[in-house]
Amino acid sequence: MVAENEPAPAKAMPASWSARTPPRWLPRALLYAALAVAGLIAAFWALDKMQGLLTVLMVSLFLAFAIEPAVNWLAARGIPRGVGTGVVFGAVLVVIVAFVWTLGALLINQVSMLVTNAPTYIQDLVDWVNKTFHQDISGDDLTDYASEWSSTIEKYLVGIAGNVWGIGTVAIGALFQLLGVLLFTFYFAADGPRFRRWVCSLLPPKQQKHVLRAWDIAVDKTGGYIYSRALLALCSALAHYVALRVLDVPSAFALALWVGVVSQFIPTVGTYLAGALPVLVALVHDPITAVWVLLFIVAYQQFENYILQPRITATTLDMHPAVAFGAVIAGAALLGPTGALLAIPVTATLQGFAGAYVRRYDVIDATDTPSESAGSTDE
Structure with missing residues (x-):
């Protein structure tokens, strides 16, 4: 029999209560998680601030x-x-x-x-519009329009x-x-x-070999891209210089240099920007000459795409046009104009790196049967 002053025995804690007690590692894990999140936020903030660098x-x-x-x-x-x-x-x-x-x-x-020939150009334009569309426009009307446009342009300049x-x-x-x-x-x-x-x-010695090989591939592909573009630009400039001189287009050397450099070193839209300037210059002097210039630019572009470029880039930068176009779009989406310029050499580097490390296999013709393949192997 229990004495009156003796304390009652302590009740055992239910098993569900001990299961609810947090483990000892949880506070430390939460602290590490908070530090990791803070580190990521700080890293993204630093990358955003150092984007220019x-x-x-x-x-x-x-x-x-x-x-x-x-x-x-x-x-x-x-x-x-x-x-x-x-x-x-x-x-x-x-x-x-x-x-x-x-x-x-x-x-x-x-x-x-x-500027010197502007009055003559305006009068020729007025005569052509009146004759073609049966209008009765005078030079004074165009002068009034020009005055309105000049006042608008002046506001923008101010x-x-x-x-x-x-x-x-x-x-x-x-x-x-x-x-x-x-x-x-x-x-x-x-x-x-x-x-x-x-x-x-x-890096450890095993990784150093891969890094050095990737570095050599990047130098080879990037240098090959620049030098192949430079050679294509030289060929384009020479061809367009001869054509523009034959067609008697003024400033033939400057226009040929523009076409050669811009068409090769500005991705995707460089060809159109390069060809627009000589066509416009020729159009100012003679519309028929401008048509001939346009036809020559189109013909040379086909010659370059299908004959000249494959031979020059075969040993330097062999890339499918669709891959190059997609790389330029992706680079422009990521880094803007800088990404568009860097897209092709970077893609060529990745392509060369994959070619050096990714194993390729011969493709079996679909018409070959397994028995034929086995028989050819035995032979």
């Missing part, structure tokens, strides 16, 4: 890959890599300055000629002039980005072997 680095690496074969060629002949990179930079700069200078002279000549501070800021930012691209490109090309060794020093 990452774009500069990506473009610089692409340009360094493009000029590295030339720098390696000079370095193999005893020229230091820094000096060789400077020589390649100087050659590229001379080509760019010559291109801009030539097109600037073309633009000035055509604009001045258009608005642009009022925002000159913002335009200047954008121009300064673009200039700094250009200088950054040039600086990083020079360092990536001049210190290419040292940079590769530093990257590989962070």
Whole structure:
């Protein structure tokens, strides 16, 4: 019998209560999860803020890959890599300055000629409209329309002039980005072997072989893309120069240079932009000549697509046109104009990397039966 002052025995805790008690690792897991989420948010914030720098680095690496074969060629002949990179930079700069200078002279000549001959063009246009559509339009009507348009254009120009501070800021930012691209490109090309060794020093020996092979493929494909485009641009410029001289189109050299460079180095729409300018210049002087220029551009484009380009790109950058078109669209969707320019060499690099590591098999003809295949194997 239990004494009156003796405490009652403690009741056992139900099994359901002990199951509801949180495990000891749960608070630590929640803390780690919160830290991981915070780290991801901070990483995305940093990537968003450094988007401009990452774009500069990506473009610089692409340009360094493009000029590295030339720098390696000079370095193999005893020229230091820094000096060789400077020589390649100087050659590229001379080509760019010559291109801009030539097109600037073309633009000035055509604009001045258009302004000088504007009254004659307007009167010829009025006579053609009156004769074709049986109208009775005078030059005074077009002058009134021109005055209205000039006042509208003047308002837009005044608005642009009022925002000159913002335009200047954008121009300064673009200039700094250009200088950054040039600086990083020079360092990536001049210190290419040292940079590769530093990257590989962070990886185990087994992975270093794959990284070096991928690096070589990227240099080979990117350089092949640039040099094949340059050769195609040279062929296009020479062909169009001869045609424009034969057709007596003014500024034939500048127009041929424009067609060669723009048609090869601007993806997808470059062909149309390149062909529009010589057609417009020829149209100002003689509509019949403009038709002949258009026919030659179309004919040469077919010759380039089906005969010239496959032979030039067979040893440098062999890519199906549909794949190239899709790559340009995807690159433009991801990174805008920069992505469109980088899409083709990046896709070619991935294609070359896949060709080096992905095993391919011979395709069996559908007409072959298993017994025929086995019999041919036994033989």
